[in-house]
């Protein structure tokens with residue numbers, strides 16, 4: 001029983017008799033355990049380059065086709081359904097019927113000092129930075145830094161006709177407007193939801 005060599009000892013003896021690494025037909029690159037498979041690679045080394053350039057060209061062509069298929073890109077106008085367009089325009093000016101009070105209100109504002117202090121969507125030249133941007137002003141429950149209620153046209157009218165009387169110490173001056181002008185200005189501001 002004791003005359004038989006143990007199996008594990010036998011295996012060890014076999015391995016130590018094997019040829020040294022340098023004589024084995026192995027190409028070792030970059031450390032023990034890494035084996036260079038490139039000789040067995042079914043693809044030539046240039047395959048990656050060709051595939052990469054091909055994929056790049058394909059994505060450029062697909063991009064161009066999609067771009068030119070989109071009417072919004074070609075016409076320069078936003079595409080989409082009325083609802084989508086409405087969402088984009090939210091806070092900005094909606095199309096106003098010519099001759100309506102709101103339409104005239106925008107024209108009146110364009111001739112007043114409001115434009116020097118406020119950025120107002122739909123009013124050409126209204127790019128002022130002194131006061132708040134009036135985009136979406138009709139949708140704000142409070143204005144003038146939260147000091148003034150804004151629950152409808154009457155509140156806006158009161159504010160514009162007498163800022164300092166509504167919020168003492170405010171930096172917004174009273175701009176002289178006739179009652180008719182004021183009503184139209186407010187009608188326009190109410191469209192900035």
Ligand code: HEC
Nearest residue numbers: 112113114117130131132143144145160170171172173175
């Ligand atoms: C000299 C600059 C100036 C001019 C001119 C001016 N405003 Fe203002 N406006 C302000 C300032 C500053 C505020 C902020 C006031 C505050 O918070 O006390 C303001 C606030 C407002 C608000 C409230 C906005 C918010 O969200 O709080 C409205 C509406 C408004 N202005 C409309 C007008 C209109 C319409 C005109 C022209 C008839 C006008 N303003 C002219 C400076 C100006």
